Each structure stands twice: as structure tokens, then as C-alpha cells.
């Protein structure tokens with residue numbers, strides 16, 4: 001590991017990587033170090049991971065966790081990330097008993113759609129949108145914590161295969177059928193995230209994978225209760241079975257539910273830029 005980063009605390013071990021809380025001694029800023037062990041990856045996958053981390057470094061959206069640096073050591077590929085002090089949504093949901101406010105959920109939906117719109121416009125697909133891959137940070141522009149996508153675009157095929165081994169609650173009908181992961185798959189998964197933020201449940205749930213796939217394919221789920229028709233309607237649009245009818249992020253952002261927010265926060269998309277060339 002570069003001596004520039006001093007590890008402070010172990011955070012978590014995921015399917016593929018370990019995360020640590022660390023200090024960047026050059027900037028004196030807290031960062032996250034994500035170590036992916038090379039031994040778990042083929043040489044191709046190692047190269048892909050580094051390439052994608054480098055690509056992500058050039059992408060700048062205030063709703064995507066910034067990759068500050070990426071390098072390899074003898075044993076690991078290390079990605080250095082902007083630190084989000086409030087942790088991830090899944091941990092928040094696990095800790096919480098009272099429902100989230102509708103207004104907070106709509107603002108998070110807007111932020112995550114802006115994050116997806118930005119990355120989709122650069123032909124990057126997240127592939128693993130879920131509550132555990134969304135982290136929260138304080139931002140004075142927003143009354144609640146700001147949501148940012150993390151664990152972004154670097155899911156390898158190996159990783160996806162592992163996801164299928166678990167119970168894939170976020171899987172779109174197309175992904176269930178083994179079709180390619182496209183941008184609309186991210187939209188579906190965001191629909192599942194929002195459903196979960198409203199209900200703390202999954203729209204499609206079953207004790208085993210075969211039953212779960214059948215549920216997802218049936219398209220039948222219990223409607224969200226306790227929230228406005230507008231918010232429920234937005235979630236239903238994202239959980240549209242037919243990929244051709246499921247809107248893209250840009251179209252969803254035109255939903256009247258976001259109008260006043262987008263005006264209020266004077267969100268400037270021009271500020272989201274890709275630096276340099278790929």
C-alpha cells in the first residue's frame with residue numbers, strides 16, 4: 001500500500017473486496033481504501049478493474065462517490081474513494097424502525113436518478129444498484145443526507161455470477177433471463193431501492209432463487225402503502241416489466257414530482273463533467 005494512506009479502521013468485507021477507513025496524509029482528508037485481492041481475479045479481470053477505476057476517476061457527479069486514486073500493489077488493486085460518513089442505506093434501514101419521510105425519499109430518488117443519468121450518458125452501467133451500494137454524506141444544499149452511488153461500474157462477470165448465487169432481490173426480469181445488463185436494469189434496481197426505502201421490504205421476495213425468479217417474472221407485487229400516489233406511481237414506472245416501456249433516468253427526472261426540487265436546488269448539470277478524454 002502506498003505510504004500516503006494510513007489505515008485507521010477495518011470497515012467491511014464484501015463479495016470481492018475489503019474496505020478500510022484511512023487517512024490521506026497528503027491532503028489530511030479521511031478516505032476509503034477498497035482492496036480487491038488479485039488472487040481472486042484473473043489477469044483480465046484485474047486489468048478491467050483498474051481500467052474501470054481509472055475511467056471512473058474522470059467522471060464527476062455530485063451523486064456518485066468520487067474515485068480519488070487507483071493503483072496496484074503486489075497483492076491488491078487499491079481504489080481510493082471519497083469518504084461518506086453516514087455509511088450505506090442498507091445499514092440505515094437495518095437500524096431504523098420509523099418510516100422515512102416522503103419528501104426525503106423523493107429527494108434521494110432525484111439525486112440517484114441524476115447520478116444514473118450522468119453515468120449512463122457516459123455509457124457506464126452500474127450493474128449492482130442496491131441499498132448497500134448507496135452511501136450517505138452531509139451536504140448543506142440538502143436538508144437530509146445526500147445519497148451517492150458507490151461500488152460503481154466495476155462489477156466483473158465473476159462478481160455478477162456471485163450475485164446470482166445469493167438471493168438477487170434487485171434482479172430485473174431481463175437479468176433473470178440471463179440477458180445483458182443494460183441501463184434499464186439500473187433503473188429497475190433503483191425502483192427496488194425506492195420500494196425498500198418506503199416499505200423496508202422487497203417488492204419481490206421468496207425463500208429461494210427459483211421462487212424469487214418466478215415472482216419477478218410474474219410482475220405482481222404489493223403496492224407501496226402510506227405514501228402519495230405520485231411517489232408510488234414513480235416507483236411503479238421503474239418496476240415496469242417491459243424494458244422498452246421502462247423509462248430512462250432522463251425521462252423519469254421530468255416527472256412533476258421532481259419539478260420544484262430541481263428548481264429549488266438549482267442543480268447545475270453542467271458542473272457534472274468528464275475531465276480529459278477516455
Ligand SMILES: Nc1ncnc2c1ncn2[C@@H]1O[C@H](COP(=O)(O)OP(=O)(O)O)[C@@H](O)[C@H]1O
Nearest residue numbers: 012014015017019032081082083084088132151
Ligand atoms: N465511500 C464510502 N464511504 C463510506 N462507506 C463506504 C464507502 N464505500 C463503501 N463503503 C461501505 O463499505 C461497504 C462495502 O463497499 P463496496 O464498495 O460496496 O464494496 P463491496 O464490493 O465489498 O460490496 C458498503 O456497503 C458501505 O457500507
Ligand SMILES: [Mg+2]
Nearest residue numbers: 014132133151
Ligand atoms: Mg457493495
